[in-house]
Amino acid sequence: MEKDYDILSKYRAVTNKLRKRFLKKPNVSEGSEHFASLAKSLRQQECPQYAGFCCLAQARCEHTLANGPGEAQALTDAARNFMEAELADCSIKCPGFEEHLTASINCYSHAIRVHVENKQVAMAASLSLELGYALKSLNKPGEAIGHFQRATELQSQSPLDCLEALGVVAQCKIETKDYEGALTVLTEMAYLAQERGGSSATGKPIGAYCDILARCEVTRVLLLMLLQPTPQRIRPEHAQTLETYAWETTEDNSTVQYLGEDLFLLLQSVVMACQSRDVESLQSLQIDLWPNLTTEQNELLHLVIQELSHPSGEGV
Structure with missing residues (x-):
C-alpha cells in the first residue's frame, strides 16, 4: 500500500509541476522525462497498466512540445503496456470488461494517426499489423480484420507487404467462417x-x-468446393478458375x-471428385494432398469432405 501511495504521489508531483502558473512557464520537457522514468519503474514492477497511464501522460507532454515522433513512440509504449496487461488477465482467466484492451486499441489508433500525419506511413502500417496480430x-479474428485491411491500404506502394497483409485478412475471414469474403480477398490477391x-x-x-499465386489458387479452389455455388450464382472470375480444371493440361x-x-493434377482430381460427389475418391486424394497443403488448406479440405459426406443443404 505504501509503495502504491509513493507511485501515486510521484505521478501527482509531476502533474502539479506541469500546471500553468502566473508568470511561470512549466518545464514540459522535464515532465516528459519524469513520466518516462516512472513508466520504466512501473514496468520493472510488473504493473503494465499503470506504466501505460504514465506513457499516455508522456505522450501529452510530447504533443505540447510538437514532437510528433516522440508522441507516437509514447503512445505506442502505452498501447503495448495496456495490451500486456490484457494478455496477463487473459492468461489467468481474470473476468473483466476488457478495459485494458480498449485502452490499447485507442492508443494504437492514435499512434497510427500521428505517424500518418507525419508522413511515416511504414511505421503506421507496422502498428496496424501489430494490433491486428x-x-x-x-x-478476435473478426476485430483484427479491419486493422489488417488498414495495413494493406497503407502499404499499397509495397506489393509484397500489401499481399502479406491481405493474406492474413483472408485467414481471419476463414476463421470467422466468412468463406465468400475470403474467396473475394484471395481473388484480389x-x-x-x-x-x-x-x-x-x-x-x-x-x-x-509465384508462391503467393499458388497459395491463392489452392485455397480458392478448396473454398469453391466448400461453397459449391450454383451456375446461376457463381461469379465470372470464379467460374473461370473452375474452368481451368475442366480441361486437359497444356504447356x-x-x-x-x-x-x-x-x-x-491432384487439384483437378479434387474438383472432379467434388462435382461427382465421390467422397471415397476425395478421401483417397486427401492422403496425397496432405503434405502439399498448409494447415489452413488441409482444414478446408477436411470441411469439404465433411460437407459432401453430410450435406447441410443446397449449394450457395
Whole structure:
C-alpha cells in the first residue's frame, strides 16, 4: 500500500509541476522525462497498466512540445503496456470488461494517426499489423480484420507487404467462417500478384509472387468446393478458375507453371471428385494432398469432405 501511495504521489508531483502558473512557464520537457522514468519503474514492477497511464501522460507532454515522433513512440509504449496487461488477465482467466484492451486499441489508433500525419506511413502500417496480430492472438479474428485491411491500404506502394497483409485478412475471414469474403480477398490477391509481380522481360510472375499465386489458387479452389455455388450464382472470375480444371493440361497453362504439374493434377482430381460427389475418391486424394497443403488448406479440405459426406443443404 505504501509503495502504491509513493507511485501515486510521484505521478501527482509531476502533474502539479506541469500546471500553468502566473508568470511561470512549466518545464514540459522535464515532465516528459519524469513520466518516462516512472513508466520504466512501473514496468520493472510488473504493473503494465499503470506504466501505460504514465506513457499516455508522456505522450501529452510530447504533443505540447510538437514532437510528433516522440508522441507516437509514447503512445505506442502505452498501447503495448495496456495490451500486456490484457494478455496477463487473459492468461489467468481474470473476468473483466476488457478495459485494458480498449485502452490499447485507442492508443494504437492514435499512434497510427500521428505517424500518418507525419508522413511515416511504414511505421503506421507496422502498428496496424501489430494490433491486428495482437487481436488475432486474443482469438478476435473478426476485430483484427479491419486493422489488417488498414495495413494493406497503407502499404499499397509495397506489393509484397500489401499481399502479406491481405493474406492474413483472408485467414481471419476463414476463421470467422466468412468463406465468400475470403474467396473475394484471395481473388484480389491473385490479381494483384499477377499485375505487380511480373518480370519486366516476360511479364509473368516470378519469385515470391509465384508462391503467393499458388497459395491463392489452392485455397480458392478448396473454398469453391466448400461453397459449391450454383451456375446461376457463381461469379465470372470464379467460374473461370473452375474452368481451368475442366480441361486437359497444356504447356501454355500458366496455373500449371506456378502450381507444378503434380499438384495441379491432384487439384483437378479434387474438383472432379467434388462435382461427382465421390467422397471415397476425395478421401483417397486427401492422403496425397496432405503434405502439399498448409494447415489452413488441409482444414478446408477436411470441411469439404465433411460437407459432401453430410450435406447441410443446397449449394450457395
